[in-house]
Amino acid sequence: MEWRAMRRKDLIMDEAESIEFLKENSDGHLGTKNPDGSPYITPINYAYEDGKFILHCAMQGQKVENMKANDKVCFEVSKRYDLIRSGKPCSAWETFYKSVICFGKAVFVEDIEEKGRLLTIFTKWFTGEEREFTLSPEAVKRTCVIVIEVEHMTGKKNWGAK
């Protein structure tokens, strides 16, 4: 598969730093496709493990229906750190940000044990706590767990390039 190279070579954030950024955050934005081919976006919490995003949600809803019909998704994580407004707009102003955009396929996890393992990783990631949590088999069963296997990733940052 061919992907266009980033236009702004000066703003490329390399893979190691992009992954580091993904590990520092827990909220992203998921792009899917509606049945009529129009795009759809959802904010969602994630955990990241070895090139995969772990997501969870209810068993029903638009994003779930979309991914069941079309597994191609885009997952984006970004942060605006600061906006410097001095001098002329655009020429002197600066937005300090980092953003990572990933493309991949959504896989619905069915195996109960694997779902439990992923939900435990997710809970620890989300809370930042190592303590024990209670995930009953019934709760695991009725939760939808989705893994996005990243096929292509780009990172972009402005950290004071001007």
Next chain:
Amino acid sequence: MHGQHPMRRKDKVMTQEAIERFVSQNDICHIVMNGENGYPYVIPINYVYSNGIFILHSAMQGLKMDLLKADPRVCLEISKMLNIETEGRVPCKNFKTEFISVIAFGKIEFPEGEAKIDILSQFSAHYMGKAKEDIGATEKVQAFMMRTGVLTLKPDYMTGKSEVKEA
């Protein structure tokens, strides 16, 4: 209208008034468009919401401009995490997440000429903390504006979802 799907969680539906208020108070959004290789493409971008229209700006070139010219259908999302409580042992049941999110559906337009200068002045005014009338773009500034990519979205409709203790 593309992509219309009634919200599953009726208990979290926001009124149109609350939606307008929320989008007027923020200036970062995420938009999704149809991307390369049949995948969707999501990007973060600054916006200004004025008179029922989302105003975005960009370089004239780049992937998003090419993609949007080929297929202007987008979905624009503004969201905010307000509070997360993770006390207790049972995730979801004990935990509480307070959030607001709004999703707007529609087609991107590319204003040209005077309309472009007018809309970009509105955009600049927001970030400069001025009134649009006080921007007073000189000829040189107008020429600069003409070299900027300007995108607008007048949504076909917006949906809002919120879980907040005190709305």
